[in-house]
Each structure stands twice: as structure tokens, then as C-alpha cells.
Amino acid sequence: MGFGGVLVPPFSAEAIAATEIVSACPDLSQAGSNVKAYDVIVFGDQVPGVMTAIQVKRELRKRNQSARVALITEGDTTEGIGGHLVRGGLGYLDRNQVPPDMRSKLGNFAAASPLYKEFLNITGTQTIALDRFKADTAFKRTLAQEKVDVIGKVKLQSVTTTAKTVCSLTTTSNGTFAARQFVDATQGGKFAKTAGVKLLPGFAALGLPDSSLSVGLVFETYGLTIEQLRQLEAKLIRRLQNSNDSVAQTWLKIASGDDQEHRQAILATLATSSGEPATLYQSTPDSADVRSLAFSTAFHGGTNSTILSAKETLDRANIAVLRDRLSFNAVLFYVDAKSAIALSDGGAKPEAYMLEFATNVQTFFRGLGANRVEIMSELYIRSTDQIANPVEELSSTRMTQGGVPADEALGTFSYHLDVRGGIKGLGARAATAGIKSIDFHYMPTFNYGFRHTLPKDRENLAVLSPASGFGGLGEAAGRIVEFNVSVGEGLAIAVAKAIVEKRSLHTIQNREVRQAIGYTPTIYGRSTESFHTVFLLEKTLRTTALATMVPNEAKTLAPIAQSKPGTDQVAQAHLERGIQYSEKGNYFAAVEAYTQAIKRDRTNPLTYYNRGVALTNLHKYEAAIADYTNAIRLKPDFVAAYKNRGLVHVESHKHLKEAVADYNQALKLSPNDAASYLGKGLALSLEGKRQEAITSLTQAINLKPELAIAYFTRATVYHDLGAKAALDDYQKAATLYQQQGDETSYQKTIGTINELN
Numbered sequence: 001m002g003f004g005g006v007l008v009p010p011f012s013a014e015a016i017a018a019t020e021i022v023s024a025c026p027d028l029s030q031a032g033s034n035v036k037a038y039d040v041i042v043f044g045d046q047v048p049g050v051m052t053a054i055q056v057k058r059e060l061r062k063r064n065q066s067a068r069v070a071l072i073t074e075g076d077t078t079e080g081i082g083g084h085l086v087r088g089g090l091g092y093l094d095r096n097q098v099p100p101d102m103r104s105k106l107g108n109f110a111a112a113s114p115l116y117k118e119f120l121n122i123t124g125t126q127t128i129a130l131d132r133f134k135a136d137t138a139f140k141r142t143l144a145q146e147k148v149d150v151i152g153k154v155k156l157q158s159v160t161t162t163a164k165t166v167c168s169l170t171t172t173s174n175g176t177f178a179a180r181q182f183v184d185a186t187q188g189g190k191f192a193k194t195a196g197v198k199l200l201p202g203f204a205a206l207g208l209p210d211s212s213l214s215v216g217l218v219f220e221t222y223g224l225t226i227e228q229l230r231q232l233e234a235k236l237i238r239r240l241q242n243s244n245d246s247v248a249q250t251w252l253k254i255a256s257g258d259d260q261e262h263r264q265a266i267l268a269t270l271a272t273s274s275g276e277p278a279t280l281y282q283s284t285p286d287s288a289d290v291r292s293l294a295f296s297t298a299f300h301g302g303t304n305s306t307i308l309s310a311k312e313t314l315d316r317a318n319i320a321v322l323r324d325r326l327s328f329n330a331v332l333f334y335v336d337a338k339s340a341i342a343l344s345d346g347g348a349k350p351e352a353y354m355l356e357f358a359t360n361v362q363t364f365f366r367g368l369g370a371n372r373v374e375i376m377s378e379l380y381i382r383s384t385d386q387i388a389n390p391v392e393e394l395s396s397t398r399m400t401q402g403g404v405p406a407d408e409a410l411g412t413f414s415y416h417l418d419v420r421g422g423i424k425g426l427g428a429r430a431a432t433a434g435i436k437s438i439d440f441h442y443m444p445t446f447n448y449g450f451r452h453t454l455p456k457d458r459e460n461l462a463v464l465s466p467a468s469g470f471g472g473l474g475e476a477a478g479r480i481v482e483f484n485v486s487v488g489e490g491l492a493i494a495v496a497k498a499i500v501e502k503r504s505l506h507t508i509q510n511r512e513v514r515q516a517i518g519y520t521p522t523i524y525g526r527s528t529e530s531f532h533t534v535f536l537l538e539k540t541l542r543t544t545a546l547a548t549m550v551p552n553e554a555k556t557l558a559p560i561a562q563s564k565p566g567t568d569q570v571a572q573a574h575l576e577r578g579i580q581y582s583e584k585g586n587y588f589a590a591v592e593a594y595t596q597a598i599k600r601d602r603t604n605p606l607t608y609y610n611r612g613v614a615l616t617n618l619h620k621y622e623a624a625i626a627d628y629t630n631a632i633r634l635k636p637d638f639v640a641a642y643k644n645r646g647l648v649h650v651e652s653h654k655h656l657k658e659a660v661a662d663y664n665q666a667l668k669l670s671p672n673d674a675a676s677y678l679g680k681g682l683a684l685s686l687e688g689k690r691q692e693a694i695t696s697l698t699q700a701i702n703l704k705p706e707l708a709i710a711y712f713t714r715a716t717v718y719h720d721l722g723a724k725a726a727l728d729d730y731q732k733a734a735t736l737y738q739q740q741g742d743e744t745s746y747q748k749t750i751g752t753i754n755e756l757n
Contacts, residue, residue: 043185047085050082056496076152090329092327125286188344214332224365232369233294256297270292286321317329383479386471389456393470395474409514415477429541646683682713685697727757
């Protein structure tokens with residue numbers, strides 16, 4: 001890393017990422033009737049996966065390609081297609097919430113992406129309330145119309161991979177399925193994990209590997225209207241406020257755990273600022289949000305349990321108002337990350353104690369007048385694992401900073417960092433690190449792309465779920481279905497391009513997808529008031545996590561540049577963001593981040609240097625030279641800046657004398673640097689000063705005998721001189737390349753040797 005930043009090697013032999021995938025997978029299409037071959041397999045039937053399967057089918061057809069697409073799931077499709085929205089009955093859809101100061105222009109809810117709008121249309125959803133029966137029918141009908149094969153109730157046994165390519169999956173009873181591209185649409189990334197992708201459990205990125213968001217179990221009531229529920233709630237509020245109502249006061253005592261502060265906190269939720277009962281609030285005709293703890297207090301008090309139970313709670317509900325029933329997202333179970341993963345991998349089936357608690361809730365609402373209360377068959381699991389090494393992370397810091405650059409964004413999303421039920425240990429860990437406040441009051445408004453769904457471990461696999469690359473806390477906003485369906489729209493284009501153009505998903509950029517998306521998205525991401533809080537929290541906890549993790553685990557986390565006393569924190573944040581972009585190969589975004597840092601602080605040589613590195617990778621040589629020069633002006637002994645400026649002079653084939661001067665200065669500061677001798681030797685050879693070049697290259701070899709490129713370069717100079725020593729150097733270079741696993745350079749060198757012979 002050198003001076004804390006990202007270094008371009010002083011000389012690199014064409015290290016450009018391959019754009020074409022050479023198929024390393026065996027052809028299974030003729031292997032027998034037990035193997036089914038597809039172009040794309042979406043594994044898991046959560047709604048983002050269902051809509052992405054439909055969209056990728058269309059994108060392939062649009063490109064005149066065979067479009068064999070399958071949706072394969074461990075879920076029981078006879079009980080419905082659509083994961084926790086259908087079998088789990090989660091009828092209350094969280095939406096893209098526009099910040100208050102932008103609502104006069106954009107409305108309360110932003111215009112949905114075309115794919116999410118289609119989801120709303122085919123399921124007959126007005127705004128918020130999804131009818132699970134209509135959704136199941138709509139999904140089955142649309143998948144059949146688009147000729148997407150649906151294979152349900154499978155049991156994943158294994159996934160076959162070759163190098164970074166996923167080849168096929170095998171089930172216990174349904175045979176083997178091969179494909180060219182895969183999308184993991186399970187809630188917890190089960191397919192990716194089986195395919196060998198490194199996942200971080202819980203909030204391990206923040207040093208909390210055992211912590212998880214709460215698990216929900218939805219229930220539906222029949223025979224209660226929303227107005228009746230409001231009246232019942234008002235009655236309960238008045239009872240709890242009445243100190244003479246002995247039954248209600250007993251409820252309050254039990255539910256609060258006989259804690260005076262907790263009791264007052266409960267009472268504070270019962271009335272508005274004007275003193276009126278804080279009954280449920282309706283922002284749309286098809287939804288309601290419970291504001292008071294009246295129902296919670298009456299339930300917990302009546303069942304002899306506290307609201308702040310260590311294991312389960314009837315929380316303030318989000319209610320979907322359907323034609324014949326109400327759907328409640330209110331029952332929470334607090335589980336650790338290991339349990340959440342086990343529940344997710346096991347089909348999200350509620351455990352016995354969960355069903356017992358839900359039965360008590362069922363009895364309570366029947367007592368309120370419901371003639372029927374139905375408990376759903378699957379849990380709503382908010383978080384489990386996350387990709388440890390995403391191609392491009394979408395962390396909460398990045399969200400609160402505005403997300404991906406506007407010119408490459410596929411859309412904008414706004415949602416609170418909603419950690420419903422809390423993250424166990426977060427407050428204590430933050431306090432230990434010296435952070436007094438972790439207020440997430442301001443919701444991030446961020447631009448998004450699709451590249452946070454891509455694990456570095458596999459080049460033909462995306463993870464579209466809360467298990468995407470959110471780096472920890474970002475999952476709180478990134479788990480929302482509308483967000484993931486909208487990301488899936490762009491991902492479908494990327495998958496189709498990867499197939500048509502025979503490319504790794506890793507090489508496809510957000511800009512390419514945006515150009516092919518067919519409409520101009522409304523982009524309005526911006527830095528929000530919570531940025532400083534979130535940035536400090538993530539930075540501090542990640543730094544602490546790195547210090548406590550074993551080396552291999554620490555390597556999976558993004559680097560954190562250390563601040564000096566008095567450093568402008570905003571400039572530092574932009575700098576760190578640029579470093580992360582650079583390490584992931586997103587040099588356009590890196591340049592933008594470094595530029596923002598420089599606007600805040602023009603005295604940091606590292607920022608100029610790192611922008612120079614990014615510009616070098618973009619082949620913007622003159623701009624890179626200017627940045628390296630500024631870095632040297634601010635830090636005259638900046639060896640890496642001299643070396644990289646010399647490299648740019650060499651790579652541009654201009655100012656070779658200046659390149660030699662830069663390498664000479666680097667050698668004055670660091671006399672035993674083999675890379676500087678190598679760069680100087682290359683510059684001298686291009687100048688035609690062959691004997692001086694050989695002397696410099698020989699110095700490089702003496703200092704670093706394993707430097708294959710030095711032998712190759714010296715061999716080229718010998719060959720130009722007609723010296724027989726050229727063949728010996730080429731052979732030595734070939735041997736070193738082979739030993740070091742550089743197959744491309746090895747084959748190139750062997751080809752040169754064969755020509756000479």
C-alpha cells in the first residue's frame with residue numbers, strides 16, 4: 001500500500017481484466033436426461049428474483065438470443081410463489097420514501113422503476129397493501145406467459161464450480177441444472193454460500209458477527225375493519241391513561257417490567273403533542289401505522305411478559321389494509337445471526353416457541369373482535385449473511401453520501417436505516433469506541449447501480465437480496481423489496497449482456513446498463529444530515545473489527561485510511577471512498593471521490609497521488625502527471641509519486657528524459673528499489689540508450705532476482721543489439737512466469753522464444 005493509498009506498480013505488464021469468459025465448465029447438455037441446461041437460473045423465489053427472472057427472459061429475447069430461464073426454489077410453490085411476501089404474507093410493502101423537502105416535486109413516494117411498477121400492476125397493488133393470493137396468481141400467470149420454467153420444493157445438495165465460474169447445481173431429487181449465469185434470490189444467500197462465496201455472518205463487518213435484525217411472523221385478521229381497530233385502540237389508550245383502572249395499570253406494570261422510566265416511555269407514546277390519543281395513522285388508504293404502545297401493553301400485560309422481552313415482542317404494527325382482512329407486521333423474535341441463518345436455510349419455518357407466542361397473539365386479537373386470525377407459514381427474515389467481497393460495496397456510509405455517481409446511477413432510493421428491533425451490541429460497541437450518538441433519524445437518499453450484487457469470488461453469479469454487498473449497516477435500507485426489484489431490472493440487462501458478449505459480469509459497468517435501460521431514470525441522490533454520524537460509526541467500528549479479526553477475515557473488509565489530528569473528516573471520507581472505488585477497479589467513480597476530497601482539502605499529497613493513480617488507469621496521462629506533480633510539491637520525498645510519474649512518461653512514450661529523471665530521483669530517496677531500476681531501464685531502452693538500459697535492468701535483477709519482467713525487458717534490449725544473451729534471458733523469464741502462475745506472460749514469452757529459434 002505504500003503511503004496509505006493505492007499504488008500502481010512502477011511497471012506492470014498489461015494487467016487488464018479479461019472481458020471474455022473462456023468456458024471452463026463441462027458441457028452437461030448431452031450428459032443425460034437428468035441434466036437440464038439453461039441460459040440463466042434464478043435460485044430462490046423471493047419477489048426480486050421472480051421479477052428478475054421475468055425481465056432477463058425479455059432482455060435475452062430482445063437480443064435475439066435463446067432465452068432458457070428457470071426459477072428454482074426450495075420453497076413450496078404449491079403454497080405460493082413469492083417468498084416471504086406470499087408464503088410469509090408480508091402484505092405491507094415499504095416504499096421509496098421521498099425526503100420531505102422534495103415531495104412537492106416528486107410526491108410522497110418516488111416514481112417506481114418500470115419493473116417494480118409492473119409488479120404493482122400485475123398484483124393489483126394500489127400503493128402499499130399486497131394481497132398474497134393475487135400475487136401468487138399473478139406470478140404464476142406471468143412466469144407461464146414468459147415461458148420461465150418453475151421448479152419448486154427442491155433441496156439444494158451441491159454447486160459445481162470451476163475457477164471463478166459457477167457451472168451447475170445439483171438437487172437431492174430433481175437432478176442437476178446447468179446454466180451460463182446464476183442469480184441467487186434467496187433471502188440469506190444460501191446458493192452463493194454453497195457455491196463457495198465468502199459471506200460475513202450477521203454484522204461481522206462492524207465487529208458484531210453474532211448480531212442480526214429481528215425475525216418477523218406476519219398474521220392476518222378477518223372481521224375487523226381499520227376503523228374498528230382505531231376505536232379499540234383509542235379505548236385502550238384511555239384505559240392506560242386512567243390511573244384508577246386497576247386492570248390497565250397492572251398491564252402497564254407488567255409490560256414495563258415495573259421500571260419507572262420504561263413505564264413513562266410507554267405512556268409517552270399514547271398521546272399526540274396536543275394531548276389527543278395517538279391512534280393509528282394512515283398515510284395511504286391501503287395502509288396504517290400504529291404509533292402507540294397500547295396494543296403491545298395490553299397484550300404483554302395480559303400474558304405476563306414485558307414489551308422488552310429478550311426473545312419476543314408484539315411491536316407497533318405496520319398494517320396492510322386489504323379488502324377482506326388486515327395484514328399485521330408486528331410480531332418480532334430476537335435471534336442471533338447463527339439462528340437467523342439456520343432459519344433461512346431451513347425454509348424460514350417458525351420454531352415451536354414462535355408458534356406458541358403467535359397463538360397468544362391470535363387469542364388476543366380474537367378477544368378484540370376478530371372472527372378469524374391466521375398465522376403465516378413462513379417467517380420474514382430480515383438479515384442473515386452478506387457478501388464479504390463485493391465487486392462494489394453499497395455501505396450505509398456510501399448511501400448517506402449519496403450513493404453511486406449520478407452519471408452511472410440506475411435510479412435513486414430513499415429509506416431509513418431501519419434496524420427494527422435493534423442490533424444487539426451496537427450501542428455498547430459504539431460507546432466503547434467513544435461514539436455517544438448513533439441517531440439514524442435522517443434517511444439516506446442514494447443513487448444505486450447493480451454491482452453491489454456481485455461477489456468477487458464468482459464471475460457469473462449475482463446475489464440479489466439483503467445478502468448483497470452492503471458492508472453491514474447498509475443492509476437496513478438495502479433489504480427493501482422495491483429497492484431490490486429495481487436493482488434486478490438493471491441486473492437483468494447486465495446478465496443478458498454477459499451472455500451475448502461472452503463477458504464476466506464483473507466487467508460490465510453501471511454506465512453500460514444505464515445506456516441500455518431504455519428510459520432516463522430520475523436521479524436525485526445527495527449527501528444527508530446523517531452522513532457524519534454514519535461515517536464515523538462505520539469507520540470506527542470497522543477499524544475496531546479489523547483489529548480484532550484474524551488476518552484472513554480482515555482481508556475481506558474494505559481498507560480504512562487513518563486520519564491525522566485536525567483532518568477534515570468530510571475530505572477524509574471522500575478519500576476513503578475513492579480508495580475503495582480504486583481497489584475495485586471503478587476508476588471513474590474514484591476520480592470523482594478524490595476530486596471532492598481535494599475541494600475540501602488541497603493540502604493532502606495522498607489525495608492528489610491517488611487521483612493520479614486512477615487517472616493513470618484511465619490512460620488520462622497529462623492529468624495524472626499534474627496530480628503526481630502536486631503530490632511531489634506537497635511531499636518532496638514522495639518516492640511512489642516520482643515512480644508513478646516516471647511510469648506515465650514511459651507508458652505515454654513521451655518525455656522519456658523526464659521519466660529517467662523521475663526514476664533517478666526515486667533512487668536517490670530509495671537506492672535499493674528494484675522497480676525504479678526497472679522503470680529507468682525501460683525508459684532508457686525506448687530512448688535508444690541500450691547499454692545504459694542493460695546496466696539499469698541488471699541492477700533491478702540483482703536486487704530482485706524473481707523479477708521476470710526485468711529479464712524479459714533486458715532480453716528485448718539484447719535482441720535489438722543482436723546479442724545471443726537474449727535467448728537466455730527469455731528462457732529465464734519464461735521459467736519465472738511459469739513458477740509464478742502468470743500463464744499469459746509465460747505463453748507470450750514461449751512464443752517469442754519459438755520465433756527466435
